[in-house]
Amino acid sequence: MTDLFLKVKVHQGQNLPFVIYSKPGSDEIIGLFQMNDHVYLAEHFTETGFIMAPFEGENYVLIPEEHAEIITEKFERPAVSEETEISGEYDDSAKQHFEELVEKGVAAIRSGYFKKVVLSRKEKVAGTSKDVEHLFPRLLANYPNAFKYCFYHPKVGMWMGATPEQLLKVKDYQMQTVALAGTQLYEGTENVHWEAKEIEEQHFVTEFILENLKNRVSEEIVSSPYTARAGNLLHIKTDIAAKLNDKESLKQVLEILHPTPAVCGLPKNLAKDFILENEGYDREFYSGFLGELNKNFSTGRSEHSDLYVNLRCMKIKKENIHLYIGCGVTKDSDPEKEFFETLNKSMTMKKILV
Numbered sequence: 001m002t003d004l005f006l007k008v009k010v011h012q013g014q015n016l017p018f019v020i021y022s023k024p025g026s027d028e029i030i031g032l033f034q035m036n037d038h039v040y041l042a043e044h045f046t047e048t049g050f051i052m053a054p055f056e057g058e059n060y061v062l063i064p065e066e067h068a069e070i071i072t073e074k075f076e077r078p079a080v081s082e083e084t085e086i087s088g089e090y091d092d093s094a095k096q097h098f099e100e101l102v103e104k105g106v107a108a109i110r111s112g113y114f115k116k117v118v119l120s121r122k123e124k125v126a127g128t129s130k131d132v133e134h135l136f137p138r139l140l141a142n143y144p145n146a147f148k149y150c151f152y153h154p155k156v157g158m159w160m161g162a163t164p165e166q167l168l169k170v171k172d173y174q175m176q177t178v179a180l181a182g183t184q185l186y187e188g189t190e191n192v193h194w195e196a197k198e199i200e201e202q203h204f205v206t207e208f209i210l211e212n213l214k215n216r217v218s219e220e221i222v223s224s225p226y227t228a229r230a231g232n233l234l235h236i237k238t239d240i241a242a243k244l245n246d247k248e249s250l251k252q253v254l255e256i257l258h259p260t261p262a263v264c265g266l267p268k269n270l271a272k273d274f275i276l277e278n279e280g281y282d283r284e285f286y287s288g289f290l291g292e293l294n295k296n297f298s299t300g301r302s303e304h305s306d307l308y309v310n311l312r313c314m315k316i317k318k319e320n321i322h323l324y325i326g327c328g329v330t331k332d333s334d335p336e337k338e339f340f341e342t343l344n345k346s347m348t349m350k351k352i353l354v
Contacts, residue, residue, distance in 0.1 A: 004031050004073040005133045012132070012152065019050045019063055020132075021149035021291075022075075022140060023306070029075055029140075032068040039155050040064050042293060045251035048303065051293040052151050052159070052310075055259055055283040056276065061156055062293070075137075077144060090343060094121065097280075098342065099335035104278060109331045116204050117265035117274055119338075120326030122281050123346055128353040130316050135160060138352035146230055147308040149290065159285055161313030162348065164230030167289045168257060171304035173244045175217070175253070179206035180228075181262050181328055182236040185344055190227045194236060199225075201328045202236040205261045208268070209240060212256045217242035230312075233348065250305060254289070263287035263309060263326070285310055286324035312348045323349050 004020065008031070011018045017034040032050050042051050042060040049064040098121050105117045129135060132150050139148040143162035152158040169176040182198030202225055210222065221241040228237040244253070264287070265271025275283075291307040315322040325342040 002073060002075075004029055004071050005136075007031065007033055007069075007071060008132050008150075015154040017063055017153040017156075019052075019149060019151045020136065021050070021147065024145045024147055027074055027077065029073050031071040031073070032063045032065070033071065034063050034068045034153075036067065037154055038067075039153065040067065045254065046294065048294040048296065050151075050291070051307070052153075052156070052285055052290045053258070053288040054285050055263070055287045056272075061153060063153075065295075075140065077140060079141060090339075094123070095339050097121075098339050101278060101280075102329055102333060102335040102338045105274070105329040106331060106333050106335070108274060109329070114270045114274070115266045116201060116261060116328060116330050117271040118261075118263050118287075118326050118328050119275065120279060120283065120286065120324060121342060123323045123325065124320045125314075125323060125350065125353060126320040128321060130321065132160075135352055142351055143230070143312075143348075146312070147291065151290065157284075158316040159310075159313060160316060161310060163308045163311045163313065164228070164233075164235065165262065165309040165311055167260065167291075167307045167309045168253065169304070169306050170244075170250060170253075174241070175244060176239070176241045177209060177257065178240065179209055179238040179262070180235050181205045182234075183327065183341055183345065184234050186229055186234050190229055190234060192227060192234060194227075197330055197332045198236060201330055202238070204266050206238045206240070208261045208266055209257065213242065213253075216245055216253070216256075218245055219243045233345065250294075254307075258289055259287060260309060262328070263311070265328075283324065284315065286313055286315075287311065287326065312345070314349045321353065 011033050020031040022029045040062045042062040049062050051062050053060045101119050105119055136150050139162050146162040146164050148162045150160045165180045166178050181202035223239040225236050225238050228235055288310045289307050290310050293305050294303045296303045323346050325345040327338045327341045
Protein backbone atom coordinates (compact mmCIF):
# COMPACT_ATOMS: atom_id res chain seq x y z
CA MET A 1 0.00 0.00 0.00
CA THR A 2 1.46 3.38 -1.02
CA ASP A 3 1.70 6.37 1.32
CA LEU A 4 -1.21 8.08 -0.44
CA PHE A 5 -3.59 5.13 -0.16
CA LEU A 6 -2.49 4.59 3.43
CA LYS A 7 -3.48 8.21 4.08
CA VAL A 8 -6.84 7.52 2.40
CA LYS A 9 -7.45 4.53 4.68
CA VAL A 10 -6.55 6.52 7.82
CA HIS A 11 -8.74 9.47 6.80
CA GLN A 12 -11.70 7.20 6.07
CA GLY A 13 -11.24 5.56 9.45
CA GLN A 14 -11.34 8.98 11.10
CA ASN A 15 -14.34 10.11 8.99
CA LEU A 16 -12.41 13.08 7.61
CA PRO A 17 -12.92 14.59 4.14
CA PHE A 18 -10.47 13.99 1.31
CA VAL A 19 -10.17 13.97 -2.45
CA ILE A 20 -7.68 12.16 -4.66
CA TYR A 21 -7.57 12.81 -8.39
CA SER A 22 -5.50 12.41 -11.53
CA LYS A 23 -5.74 14.57 -14.63
CA PRO A 24 -6.06 13.30 -18.20
CA GLY A 25 -2.78 11.83 -19.42
CA SER A 26 -1.03 12.46 -16.10
CA ASP A 27 1.15 10.02 -14.16
CA GLU A 28 0.46 11.80 -10.88
CA ILE A 29 -2.22 11.46 -8.21
CA ILE A 30 -2.94 14.54 -6.11
CA GLY A 31 -4.59 14.21 -2.70
CA LEU A 32 -6.10 16.88 -0.45
CA PHE A 33 -6.77 15.60 3.06
CA GLN A 34 -8.91 17.97 5.13
CA MET A 35 -7.88 18.30 8.76
CA ASN A 36 -11.43 18.64 10.18
CA ASP A 37 -14.94 17.51 9.20
CA HIS A 38 -16.40 20.98 8.60
CA VAL A 39 -18.39 21.52 5.39
CA TYR A 40 -16.71 24.44 3.63
CA LEU A 41 -18.52 26.08 0.73
CA ALA A 42 -17.21 28.08 -2.22
CA GLU A 43 -19.28 31.27 -2.19
CA HIS A 44 -17.31 33.84 -4.19
CA PHE A 45 -15.10 31.54 -6.28
CA THR A 46 -12.05 33.39 -5.04
CA GLU A 47 -11.36 30.48 -2.68
CA THR A 48 -8.56 27.97 -3.31
CA GLY A 49 -8.93 24.20 -3.16
CA PHE A 50 -10.94 21.37 -4.71
CA ILE A 51 -14.58 22.11 -5.52
CA MET A 52 -17.49 19.66 -5.82
CA ALA A 53 -20.60 21.38 -7.22
CA PRO A 54 -24.10 19.89 -7.59
CA PHE A 55 -26.32 19.90 -10.66
CA GLU A 56 -28.85 22.08 -8.85
CA GLY A 57 -28.37 24.58 -6.04
CA GLU A 58 -25.41 26.53 -4.69
CA ASN A 59 -23.96 24.19 -2.08
CA TYR A 60 -20.57 24.15 -3.75
CA VAL A 61 -18.60 21.94 -1.37
CA LEU A 62 -14.92 22.85 -1.05
CA ILE A 63 -11.89 21.13 0.40
CA PRO A 64 -9.83 24.28 1.05
CA GLU A 65 -6.10 24.26 0.50
CA GLU A 66 -5.57 26.16 3.76
CA HIS A 67 -7.30 23.41 5.79
CA ALA A 68 -5.79 20.40 4.03
CA GLU A 69 -2.63 18.37 3.87
CA ILE A 70 -1.57 17.94 0.23
CA ILE A 71 0.14 14.79 -1.01
CA THR A 72 1.23 14.07 -4.57
CA GLU A 73 2.38 10.69 -5.75
CA LYS A 74 3.67 9.41 -9.08
CA PHE A 75 2.32 6.13 -10.38
CA GLU A 76 2.99 3.75 -13.20
CA ARG A 77 -0.19 3.21 -15.13
CA PRO A 78 -1.63 -0.09 -13.89
CA ALA A 79 -2.11 -2.79 -16.47
CA VAL A 80 -5.62 -3.09 -17.82
CA SER A 81 -6.99 -6.37 -16.54
CA GLU A 82 -8.33 -8.96 -18.93
CA GLU A 83 -11.76 -8.10 -20.25
CA THR A 84 -14.44 -9.47 -17.96
CA GLU A 85 -17.86 -10.17 -19.36
CA ILE A 86 -20.21 -7.56 -17.95
CA SER A 87 -23.85 -8.47 -17.72
CA GLY A 88 -26.16 -6.48 -19.95
CA GLU A 89 -29.15 -7.40 -17.83
CA TYR A 90 -31.58 -4.67 -16.85
CA ASP A 91 -34.75 -4.21 -14.88
CA ASP A 92 -37.85 -4.14 -17.10
CA SER A 93 -39.63 -1.61 -14.90
CA ALA A 94 -36.60 0.71 -15.01
CA LYS A 95 -36.55 0.40 -18.81
CA GLN A 96 -40.25 1.20 -19.05
CA HIS A 97 -39.98 4.16 -16.68
CA PHE A 98 -37.08 5.68 -18.61
CA GLU A 99 -38.70 5.16 -22.00
CA GLU A 100 -41.84 6.91 -20.73
CA LEU A 101 -39.66 9.79 -19.53
CA VAL A 102 -38.00 10.06 -22.95
CA GLU A 103 -41.40 9.95 -24.68
CA LYS A 104 -42.51 12.86 -22.52
CA GLY A 105 -39.34 14.76 -23.41
CA VAL A 106 -39.79 14.16 -27.14
CA ALA A 107 -43.42 15.33 -26.94
CA ALA A 108 -42.32 18.54 -25.20
CA ILE A 109 -39.69 19.19 -27.90
CA ARG A 110 -42.16 18.58 -30.73
CA SER A 111 -44.61 20.97 -29.10
CA GLY A 112 -41.93 23.67 -29.21
CA TYR A 113 -41.26 23.82 -25.46
CA PHE A 114 -37.50 23.40 -25.93
CA LYS A 115 -35.02 22.05 -28.53
CA LYS A 116 -33.21 19.47 -26.46
CA VAL A 117 -33.28 17.92 -23.00
CA VAL A 118 -30.80 15.59 -21.30
CA LEU A 119 -32.58 12.93 -19.26
CA SER A 120 -30.96 10.56 -16.79
CA ARG A 121 -31.57 7.70 -14.44
CA LYS A 122 -29.96 6.10 -11.39
CA GLU A 123 -29.05 2.41 -11.24
CA LYS A 124 -28.18 0.46 -8.09
CA VAL A 125 -25.39 -2.14 -8.12
CA ALA A 126 -24.89 -4.45 -5.16
CA GLY A 127 -22.30 -7.02 -4.14
CA THR A 128 -19.15 -5.26 -5.39
CA SER A 129 -15.96 -3.95 -3.77
CA LYS A 130 -16.15 -0.47 -2.27
CA ASP A 131 -12.45 -0.27 -1.40
CA VAL A 132 -10.83 2.90 -2.78
CA GLU A 133 -7.43 1.18 -2.94
CA HIS A 134 -8.96 -1.42 -5.28
CA LEU A 135 -11.27 0.78 -7.38
CA PHE A 136 -9.17 3.89 -8.00
CA PRO A 137 -6.24 2.10 -9.69
CA ARG A 138 -8.79 0.47 -11.99
CA LEU A 139 -9.97 3.93 -13.01
CA LEU A 140 -6.36 4.92 -13.68
CA ALA A 141 -5.82 1.83 -15.82
CA ASN A 142 -9.01 1.97 -17.85
CA TYR A 143 -9.46 5.71 -18.38
CA PRO A 144 -6.05 7.40 -18.80
CA ASN A 145 -7.53 10.23 -20.88
CA ALA A 146 -10.29 11.12 -18.41
CA PHE A 147 -10.26 13.11 -15.18
CA LYS A 148 -10.31 10.46 -12.45
CA TYR A 149 -11.31 11.26 -8.88
CA CYS A 150 -12.54 9.94 -5.55
CA PHE A 151 -14.18 12.50 -3.26
CA TYR A 152 -15.27 11.77 0.30
CA HIS A 153 -16.95 13.88 2.96
CA PRO A 154 -18.73 12.22 5.91
CA LYS A 155 -21.56 14.75 5.62
CA VAL A 156 -21.85 14.47 1.83
CA GLY A 157 -20.89 10.90 0.90
CA MET A 158 -18.32 9.24 -1.34
CA TRP A 159 -18.26 9.88 -5.08
CA MET A 160 -15.96 8.40 -7.70
CA GLY A 161 -15.76 8.81 -11.45
CA ALA A 162 -13.85 9.19 -14.70
CA THR A 163 -15.20 12.09 -16.72
CA PRO A 164 -14.16 12.92 -20.30
CA GLU A 165 -15.62 16.43 -20.33
CA GLN A 166 -13.72 19.60 -19.45
CA LEU A 167 -16.04 22.36 -18.28
CA LEU A 168 -13.58 25.23 -18.04
CA LYS A 169 -9.89 25.97 -17.73
CA VAL A 170 -8.73 29.49 -16.88
CA LYS A 171 -5.23 30.92 -16.49
CA ASP A 172 -4.17 34.55 -16.95
CA TYR A 173 -7.52 35.43 -18.59
CA GLN A 174 -7.09 32.66 -21.15
CA MET A 175 -10.02 30.26 -21.00
CA GLN A 176 -10.64 26.93 -22.63
CA THR A 177 -13.81 24.88 -22.76
CA VAL A 178 -15.29 22.14 -24.93
CA ALA A 179 -18.61 21.25 -26.49
CA LEU A 180 -19.23 17.52 -26.18
CA ALA A 181 -22.24 15.47 -27.25
CA GLY A 182 -23.25 12.33 -29.09
CA THR A 183 -22.32 8.84 -27.90
CA GLN A 184 -21.52 5.48 -29.46
CA LEU A 185 -19.46 2.48 -28.45
CA TYR A 186 -15.80 2.36 -29.42
CA GLU A 187 -15.23 -0.74 -31.55
CA GLY A 188 -11.59 -0.47 -32.57
CA THR A 189 -11.74 2.70 -34.68
CA GLU A 190 -12.53 6.40 -34.29
CA ASN A 191 -13.45 6.62 -37.98
CA VAL A 192 -17.19 6.23 -37.46
CA HIS A 193 -20.46 7.49 -38.91
CA TRP A 194 -22.55 9.91 -36.85
CA GLU A 195 -26.30 10.14 -37.32
CA ALA A 196 -27.98 13.49 -37.93
CA LYS A 197 -29.43 13.38 -34.40
CA GLU A 198 -25.96 13.28 -32.78
CA ILE A 199 -24.54 15.96 -35.11
CA GLU A 200 -27.47 18.25 -34.38
CA GLU A 201 -27.15 17.65 -30.64
CA GLN A 202 -23.46 18.58 -30.66
CA HIS A 203 -24.13 21.68 -32.77
CA PHE A 204 -26.66 22.87 -30.17
CA VAL A 205 -24.03 22.61 -27.45
CA THR A 206 -21.39 24.52 -29.43
CA GLU A 207 -23.75 27.32 -30.42
CA PHE A 208 -25.02 27.70 -26.86
CA ILE A 209 -21.53 28.24 -25.47
CA LEU A 210 -20.46 30.69 -28.19
CA GLU A 211 -23.68 32.71 -28.03
CA ASN A 212 -23.61 33.13 -24.26
CA LEU A 213 -19.94 34.03 -24.00
CA LYS A 214 -19.75 36.37 -27.01
CA ASN A 215 -20.07 39.60 -24.98
CA ARG A 216 -17.50 38.49 -22.42
CA VAL A 217 -14.66 37.17 -24.56
CA SER A 218 -12.57 37.98 -27.61
CA GLU A 219 -10.09 36.15 -29.82
CA GLU A 220 -12.28 33.06 -30.04
CA ILE A 221 -10.75 29.98 -31.60
CA VAL A 222 -13.20 27.20 -32.43
CA SER A 223 -12.15 23.82 -33.80
CA SER A 224 -14.16 21.80 -36.26
CA PRO A 225 -16.17 18.99 -34.64
CA TYR A 226 -14.20 15.76 -34.38
CA THR A 227 -14.58 12.29 -32.90
CA ALA A 228 -12.95 11.84 -29.48
CA ARG A 229 -12.59 8.63 -27.51
CA ALA A 230 -13.31 8.37 -23.76
CA GLY A 231 -12.72 4.83 -22.54
CA ASN A 232 -15.09 2.51 -24.40
CA LEU A 233 -17.19 5.40 -25.75
CA LEU A 234 -16.89 7.89 -28.62
CA HIS A 235 -18.24 11.45 -28.64
CA ILE A 236 -18.34 14.43 -31.00
CA LYS A 237 -16.16 17.21 -29.60
CA THR A 238 -15.41 20.85 -30.40
CA ASP A 239 -12.59 22.74 -28.66
CA ILE A 240 -13.22 26.39 -27.78
CA ALA A 241 -10.57 28.88 -26.61
CA ALA A 242 -10.97 32.60 -25.91
CA LYS A 243 -9.65 35.52 -23.91
CA LEU A 244 -11.80 37.12 -21.24
CA ASN A 245 -12.44 40.79 -22.04
CA ASP A 246 -12.15 42.01 -18.47
CA LYS A 247 -11.99 40.88 -14.85
CA GLU A 248 -15.20 38.93 -15.05
CA SER A 249 -15.33 36.74 -12.00
CA LEU A 250 -14.97 33.02 -12.37
CA LYS A 251 -18.36 32.65 -10.71
CA GLN A 252 -20.09 34.65 -13.46
CA VAL A 253 -18.49 32.60 -16.23
CA LEU A 254 -19.49 29.36 -14.51
CA GLU A 255 -23.06 30.57 -14.13
CA ILE A 256 -23.15 30.92 -17.92
CA LEU A 257 -21.69 27.49 -18.60
CA HIS A 258 -23.24 25.36 -15.84
CA PRO A 259 -25.23 23.28 -16.37
CA THR A 260 -24.13 22.88 -19.96
CA PRO A 261 -26.56 21.78 -22.69
CA ALA A 262 -24.62 18.49 -22.67
CA VAL A 263 -26.11 17.66 -19.25
CA CYS A 264 -29.25 19.81 -19.26
CA GLY A 265 -30.65 20.91 -22.63
CA LEU A 266 -31.66 23.98 -24.63
CA PRO A 267 -32.97 26.51 -23.75
CA LYS A 268 -31.18 25.74 -20.52
CA ASN A 269 -33.66 27.05 -17.96
CA LEU A 270 -36.70 25.41 -19.56
CA ALA A 271 -34.88 22.10 -19.96
CA LYS A 272 -33.66 22.25 -16.36
CA ASP A 273 -37.19 22.88 -15.07
CA PHE A 274 -38.41 19.85 -17.04
CA ILE A 275 -35.66 17.68 -15.55
CA LEU A 276 -36.39 18.74 -11.98
CA GLU A 277 -40.12 18.15 -12.46
CA ASN A 278 -39.97 14.82 -14.30
CA GLU A 279 -36.85 12.76 -13.59
CA GLY A 280 -38.15 11.71 -10.19
CA TYR A 281 -34.85 11.61 -8.31
CA ASP A 282 -32.13 13.97 -7.05
CA ARG A 283 -29.06 14.04 -9.30
CA GLU A 284 -26.98 15.44 -6.42
CA PHE A 285 -23.43 15.86 -7.77
CA TYR A 286 -24.04 13.92 -11.00
CA SER A 287 -23.80 16.40 -13.91
CA GLY A 288 -22.45 19.06 -11.58
CA PHE A 289 -18.80 20.08 -11.87
CA LEU A 290 -15.60 19.49 -9.92
CA GLY A 291 -11.88 20.12 -9.90
CA GLU A 292 -9.17 22.59 -8.98
CA LEU A 293 -10.37 26.05 -8.00
CA ASN A 294 -7.74 28.83 -8.11
CA LYS A 295 -5.06 26.24 -7.51
CA ASN A 296 -1.56 27.23 -6.52
CA PHE A 297 -0.96 24.61 -3.81
CA SER A 298 1.89 26.73 -2.40
CA THR A 299 4.01 26.37 -5.54
CA GLY A 300 4.35 30.10 -6.10
CA ARG A 301 3.03 29.73 -9.64
CA SER A 302 0.07 31.74 -10.89
CA GLU A 303 -3.32 30.44 -9.84
CA HIS A 304 -5.46 28.53 -12.27
CA SER A 305 -8.78 26.70 -12.32
CA ASP A 306 -9.27 23.34 -13.99
CA LEU A 307 -12.87 22.13 -13.82
CA TYR A 308 -14.70 19.12 -15.26
CA VAL A 309 -18.33 18.07 -15.70
CA ASN A 310 -19.15 15.19 -13.33
CA LEU A 311 -20.14 12.49 -15.81
CA ARG A 312 -19.50 8.71 -15.69
CA CYS A 313 -19.74 8.75 -11.93
CA MET A 314 -21.07 6.79 -9.00
CA LYS A 315 -21.97 7.32 -5.36
CA ILE A 316 -20.60 4.62 -3.07
CA LYS A 317 -22.89 3.78 -0.16
CA LYS A 318 -22.71 1.15 2.57
CA GLU A 319 -25.52 -0.96 1.09
CA ASN A 320 -24.83 -0.55 -2.63
CA ILE A 321 -23.39 1.67 -5.34
CA HIS A 322 -25.49 4.15 -7.32
CA LEU A 323 -24.57 4.71 -10.97
CA TYR A 324 -25.79 7.83 -12.78
CA ILE A 325 -26.28 7.79 -16.54
CA GLY A 326 -28.08 9.99 -19.05
CA CYS A 327 -28.55 10.82 -22.72
CA GLY A 328 -29.46 13.75 -24.91
CA VAL A 329 -33.01 13.75 -26.24
CA THR A 330 -34.07 15.59 -29.41
CA LYS A 331 -37.23 15.49 -31.54
CA ASP A 332 -35.95 12.41 -33.40
CA SER A 333 -35.00 10.36 -30.34
CA ASP A 334 -36.18 6.78 -30.07
CA PRO A 335 -37.03 5.97 -26.41
CA GLU A 336 -35.79 2.38 -26.53
CA LYS A 337 -32.50 3.36 -28.22
CA GLU A 338 -31.96 6.05 -25.59
CA PHE A 339 -32.42 3.51 -22.81
CA PHE A 340 -29.82 1.23 -24.35
CA GLU A 341 -27.48 4.22 -24.70
CA THR A 342 -27.68 4.68 -20.93
CA LEU A 343 -27.04 0.95 -20.54
CA ASN A 344 -23.88 1.27 -22.66
CA LYS A 345 -22.72 4.24 -20.61
CA SER A 346 -23.27 2.35 -17.37
CA MET A 347 -20.60 -0.13 -18.50
CA THR A 348 -17.97 2.60 -17.96
CA MET A 349 -18.35 2.32 -14.21
CA LYS A 350 -19.38 -1.35 -14.11
CA LYS A 351 -16.10 -2.16 -15.82
CA ILE A 352 -14.13 -1.12 -12.73
CA LEU A 353 -16.51 -2.77 -10.26
CA VAL A 354 -15.85 -6.35 -11.39
